[in-house]
Amino acid sequence: MRCAAGAVPPKGSGLKRSIEKAFGGGRSVLDIGVRRVTERGIERFDGALVAGLALAPIDLESLDREQVAALNAGMAGFLAGLDSPVQLLVSNYRFDSEGYLSGTIQRWRGDWLTKTGLRERLVASPDDPSAWSEFASAAAADGNLRQIRVRLMLPAHRGRGKSPPDAESRIERIGAALSQTGIAWRALSGLELVLELERAFLHGGGLLANALAAGGPVRIVEGLENLAFDLADPLPEWIEFAPRHMRFPRTDGDRFCAAGYVRALPRAVQPGWLALPSRFDFDMTLSLHMDPLPDEEVMRRVAQSEREIAGALDDAAGADPVAAREQRWRAEDVGELAEAMRGRECYFKLGAYYLVGADGQEELDDHLRTLRSVLAGIGLVGSGAFGYQRQALMSILPLARERLIRRRGITSAPLAAAHPGSGRGRADPGGWLLGACGWDKGPSAPFLFNPFAPAYENPHVAILGQSGTGKTHLARAIAYSAWLSGAEVALIDPKNEYGSLCRRCAGSEISLDLGRGSALNVFDAVGDDERSYAGGIANVAGFWRAALGKMSDHQAALLSNAIEEICPPSGGRTGRRPLASDLAAELAGDHSIDGAGRAAAQDLAQRLRRFCGPSMGRLFSSPTNVQLDNDFLSFKLAGLRAQDVDVFSLAVRLTLLALARWLNRPADRRLILIDEAWCLLHDRAGSRFLLDLAKTARAQGAMMLMITQDVADFAANPLARSVLANCSAAMIFRQHRAHAAALAELFDLDSEGSARVSTLRRGQALAALAGGERVAIEVFDHPW
Known part of the structure; x- marks a missing residue:
């Protein structure tokens, strides 16, 4: 399936045409290799079924050392449980305030039962500068709000003649491991994965989704009845791949993107060392392809490398000190890897790719310079995918497919501390x-x-x-x-x-x-049915125990009995709700008790009269008005x-x-x-x-x-x-320092x-x- 219709490449100099021919430049089509979209995922042309999980970002800034250490340990356990490649996508994009407002207001309108006109005016009136929609729009703009989106793509390959892999069981297994780590997640539907393709491609430009719609929703979609409606925008005419960037036509102005990869990793890392998208105020997507290698294969390669290094050191000894020094460094790396594997760490081949977006060529160049500066500051080395923009883009699309193979080896400990999905944000449904x-x-x-x-x-x-x-x-x-x-x-x-x-x-x-x-009459709390009657009596008794202060267990029992006497079940009521003065009279005039009980009841009645006088009677001994x-x-x-x-x-x-x-x-x-x-x-x-x-x-x-x-x-x-x-x-x-322990x-x-x-x-x-x-x-x- 193609995401754009082809067009004749523009004319230009022979040098430009030769560069385009050599590096895939010029106006072009892009075959993204999607066969069909199902209700649960996407099926690629190679037979792989791709499912997706939406993960909640983790705000490392708000975690203390112990919580970060626990998170690292949980991620190490999650990585150790991976037995096949996965793709982690982290995107930083501007908060869509207009989309949020329209969706939220529409949802609210469906829940309004009273004062609908007033609510409508307070929410969306264009004449009210303090309307909620105006406030939200201004707050989003002034705060330069952006969002971090984290997606985990799970490919499941189907061999020739074999039944489809059980994607749901893998989702449940990986989801359970994520939950143990403390990361919230949910499975994505096929329609959501289509829209993820759109966002990853153009940060919301709509080209891929449009291309799917052009293919015909009946043919490629199963169980998604509203897909054609959601993907109804016009198709672009072409996509231009240049050696260093891509250009996409849009009605509101062309969109420029550049793809690259990380070609060197730091030797020492801090928690969140790979949390790149959250560092920038421009559109960026980071794609990590993590391929776990079996321990036996890793140890076999370690042994082979040790033999090669030993031979190279013998050859370079005394003759080539520079070569000998490089071999010693290599020997240290191999030794550290062997030690890590003996310590039950896992080994991964990691491909890290990035996509940066902008509305103009100069703006894109500025963003790329900022990116390179940040990478250098944390010990990473980035490289633009010169001449390979198409392959780099395919490695960034959420299809769990790596076309630009630029991998580095890494063990699970530093990878567990990478936290590329770290980012601020909380986005509850209907938030x-x-x-x-x-x-x-x-x-x-x-x-x-x-x-x-x-x-x-x-x-x-x-x-x-x-x-x-x-x-x-x-x-x-x-x-x-x-x-x-x-x-x-x-x-x-x-x-x-x-x-x-x-x-x-x-x-x-x-x-x-x-x-x-x-005035509010406390005896209104006694309900009419059996359940609310018993609970109401208990609540009224609790109120008067709190009002009258310390009392003996015998007095508490007398109080409860008096409340039940003046406030019988609904069948025995006279019609008027009792008041505090009625309770005081009941306690003072109850002739069924004598001796110490009589004195205890009189004491309660005396204390109750405080709440029946001119000062407090209006509030505590009057009918509800x-x-x-x-x-x-x-x-x-x-x-x-x-x-x-x-x-x-x-x-x-x-x-x-x-x-x-x-x-x-x-x-x-x-x-x-x-x-x-x-x-x-x-x-x-x-x-x-x-x-x-x-x-x-x-x-x-x-x-x-x-x-x-x-x-x-x-x-x-x-x-x-x-x-x-x-x-x-x-x-x-803010809390006082004295409350640190609490x-x-x-x-x-x-x-x-x-x-x-x-x-x-x-x-x-x-x-x-x-x-x-x-x-x-x-x-x-x-x-x-």
């Missing part, structure tokens, strides 16, 4: 654009985070940071993104920091204060926080009990934001309440966003640790990593994601 990855200046990758993505077992998120570090800024961005995506949002605002966001979303602001404001039917709720508790911290903590708990019933309303996704979550985490009872709420919310498809200042708040007790363990992510802003324990950081967190600037955070992934992020400055 919200919250910031850029990385803490230094230069090109960054987008941080696209979606706690509702299938990759996360729990959707909950914790945000930790000192005052002034930007944690509330990130919380507002998450809440706003969730609401724009169609989720319902309820938040606890203890410092009047979310009012403008609530009004922007046409939400309801509910003010809770002493002696005035709204607010409606929770808006899809954006803001509970304002600033007045309580300023007056009494203990009462503020009770009000937070009361609000969350009301929201526990709010979770029963029909909705696909919800978010509950709890600012100043320390007020519940500081004791076991509050932590238990949060943990139970987290489990309830998860079952209802809701996300909890908990914000607190110190990491020590989650280390206060075992239940607080369990709350953190139920989070899909923790966004860690950071190291909770997030598996070494002393260097913990110290680095204490030096972060405003807006910088370490995202500790489920599965052990760590991503350095810088939150975008947004207007909400």
Whole structure:
């Protein structure tokens, strides 16, 4: 199959024609050797079936020494398990903000159930400079956002007369090895592999995909009904191969690319020594062909080389000192290889090829000079594929086929430390654009985070940071993104920091204060059915135990019995929900107990009356007078926080009990934001309440966003640790050095990593994601 139609080469001088003839220059067609595209992969003309895996980049910058050492060991184990050649492709390309916006907005529109007109205006109105689409476009441009794409291509050769190889079993085996290393992966479909061909060829130019469409989707495609629609752009007329570069015609301007290879490797390496694509702010693809050699073959070659070197040294001894020195160097290399093989390392033939793209010839030359400079700085030697651009390009296309054979020998230890797929970035399916990855200046990758993505077992998120570090800024961005995506949002605002966001979303602001404001009746938490009734009674009893303070086990039992008495199952209710004053009257007037029990009940009643008086009665002993039917709720508790911290903590708990019933309303996704979550985490009872709420919310498809200042708040007790363990992510802003030990324990950081967190600037955070992934992020400055 051909990717472009042929054309007559342009006329020129005889010298130019001779160069074109000798090196394959001129306008040409390129036979990429694809027979057909199946649902699971690509079949080449030589019978090989090529499957592909998408791998998640690893951010080495956010890992400490121990984590890097563990990663190296895992990669060495993965390499040792390879028994046939593979191709690793790593591409660096500009973040497609337009594609991201169009896809995201279209997906969000499908989830809007209320306020559709308002959401449409806030997301995509061209007249609103603070519209989400305008913000995202500007943030992507200002941040010079780029993305690292990592693909592992697995060829399976079919011999003559043999059945097709079992590609799926190989994918599962290699995928399991990657998972043990800590690298997330997924299998690519045949359509995705076609689009990978397009991206690798032109960084999105579309030529290869168009060529496949021209061949006819019925003939070459199985099970991909929408392929013809996706590949409907017009075909190019020609491709020009010059000795040093390639040129591709496009409607928006020609595209120039140059291919080359790495022809010398460094003798000593550092982790990430081959992570080339992440170093540049221009389009680049690195293709690694890794071919494992059997140990027996390697040792046979070692023995043969040792014999040859011994003979050459004898011949050169005393006669040719330069030749003798070169042979001694060669002997050292062979000796090191023999020692490595005896140490159970593996040996590979490595072909490393690169493709650099630009929009003009001068720009391409600048990129190539930058590349050569970087290569020289890390001990690598690159070479342009002069006259062999066609073969180099074929070695870079994601078809697991090496046409320009330029290989070097390498053992598994330095190859395991290469980490060519290292790069910043987090791109969850349907992710919200919250910031850029990385803490230094230069090109960054987008941080696209979606706690509702299938990759996360729990959707909950914790945000930790000192005052002034930007944690509330990130919380507002998450809440706003969730609401724009169609989720319902309820938040606890203890410092009047979310009012403008609530009004922007046409939400309801509910003010809770002493002696005035709204009221929430804690007894509303008791449900009508058997299950919610038992859970509600337990929640109400827990609330009043926290409110009344220390009590004996006997008093706790008396309290629970009194609550059940005034709040019977639905069949025995009078219609009015009881209040705190009813509970106090029940405890004081219960004549079924006497002696010490009577005194214990009277003590509880006396303590309860504090919550029934003029000051606190409005909040804690009044019928609920607010409606929770808006899809954006803001509970304002600033007045309580300023007056009494203990009462503020009770009000937070009361609000969350009301929201526990709010979770029963029909909705696909919800978010509950709890600012100043320390007020519940500081004791076991509050932590238990949060943990139970987290489990309830998860079952209802809701996300909890908990914000607190110190990491020590989650280390206060075992239940607080369990709350953190139920989070899909923790966004860690600057922490005090005194909390280094808690950071190291909770997030598996070494002393260097913990110290680095204490030096972060405003807006910088370490995202500790489920599965052990760590991503350095810088939150975008947004207007909400």
